[in-house]
Amino acid sequence: MKTDTQTSLTGRNLVVVETGGDWFKLAHVTRSAAGMQIRKMILRKAEEVESLFGKSFADSIGAPEIKGLPAVMCLPRQAVNVRLFDLPSGDPGEIADMIDLQIARQTPYSREEIVFDYRLADSDTQGYTRVFLVIAQSGLVRQKLRNLEDAGFQVQRVTVATDGWLCALEAEGAGLGFGQAETVVHLDVDASASDLLVSRRGIPLFSRSLSVGVHDLVAEGGKAEEAMLQQVLRALETFRNEMPGSGVERLMLSGPAGRLAGVAGKLQAGLSISVVPAAGPASLQGMAVPRLEDVSVTGLLGAALRVTALQIDLMPESMRLRKSVLVKARRLTLLAILIMILLAQLSLWMGSRYGRKAAYLADLNQIITATQASTEDVEAMRNKVNLVQARLQGRMLPVRALTELHGITDRAIQYTSIELTDRQQVVCRGTADAVADVVRLVSAMEASPLFANVKSTRTAAGAEKTEFEISGDLEEGR
Secondary structure, three states: OOOOOOOOOOOOOEEEEEEEEEEEEEEEEEEEEEEEEEEEEEEEEEHHHHHHHOHHHHHHHEEEEEEEEEEEEOHHHHHEEEEEEEOOOHHHHHHHHHHHHHHOOOOOOHHHEEEEEEEEEEOOOOOOEEEEEEEEEEEHHHHHHHHHHHOEEEEEEEEEEEHHHHHHHHHHHHHHHHOOOOEEEEEOOOOOOEEEEEEEOOEEEEEEEEOHHHHHHHHHHHHHHHHHHHHHHHHHHHHHHOOOOOOEEEEEOOOOHHHHHHHHHHHHHOOOOOEEEEEOOHHOOOOOOOHHHHOOOOHHHHHHHHHHHHOOOOOOOHHHHHHHHHHHHHHHHHHHHHHHHHEEEEEEEHHHHHHHHHHHHHHHHHHHHHHHHOOOOHHHHHHHHHHHHHHHHHHHHHHHHHHHHHHHHOOOEEEEEEOOOOOOOOEEEEEEEOHHHHHHHHHHHHHOOOOOEEEEEEEEEEEOOOOEEEEEEOOOOO
């Protein structure tokens, strides 16, 4: 299934390693305000480093500064199987389910023997999505992962060199013929193999690994050039059979073979299309990189300089779970230590705070004991004053209420009863010539400073008179 793992690849330093069967390639990149920059590149034959894997690996290859850095492991194109096809959906969730169902058809291995992941791109067919599926044997991936982990690398992602190459093509765009309307063949020639990719408008259409590389071209000359031409012809024939009506207009040649005029000339004559050797990597200009003329670093540089754009992650689930458990264990250990420190500090603080509060409470008890008699006398006097004040205010309140009602009542109102309750409420009952007279009385009482929460609790219109009942609160303080 599609992985959504975004690991800790956003730090300042990062190592990208390509571990092939014949060459070991390493790029140390540093993140700055200008983006990712190559700090060091190491190219060694595989047999030269096989015996060096271990804790002292970084020192043995002359790069002690890369110890413990997060790393991306790249598999060479010839070590994986690639399938390209269209699926009738644009929903990533549906596409993941479709690929899970079809994965058994795309490889002869059982599900337990493989790891897979994919890139998604637009399709030429409306309503479809182009899938770039990568499948690798899990045993091979685990073996290479263990070698790098034994060397002290913290591998966060396992991708394929073609994924980095696609990232580089997307970044360069028209400069490498990627994203144009024409159909372009991209051929990256490595030490012992070559990676062929056909694209149109930035959509990968076809991919094939070729068995001819720089070593063959240098050692066998014209014979290897002819073999490469024949393999390219067969690959393009397969491409045309898969996508009828698709013609190829240009071939972009990258890798060390781009500097071999014989290869470009042979391909151009045999394919009858324009062959354009790509310039050397601009990111390596001014750097002395031994053996750069023997291998291709196109995919490695693409993965290093465009690490956040990588989409393929072939990390086996067992390794991912193990890493997750280790990370969680470290975090839990750190959390436990922090909690213990926090509890110790909290205990000290609570003990100190309790001591201060106990001393303060003892002082307060002494003060309370000394002033208790005076406090009781003052409280008794305050209660007497409040009682007298309440009685004085309550005695005049009915008179004030009746006086206020007399002042705001017009001739259309006749009271039958005016009740003053114990809860400082007034209830007025009576008759009025019309309902409008009751409304005016309610408004007048609301406007009075002596009444609050005035409301008409009953209004009954009769043939001649309207009976009413109005209640409200008395505001003593007004």
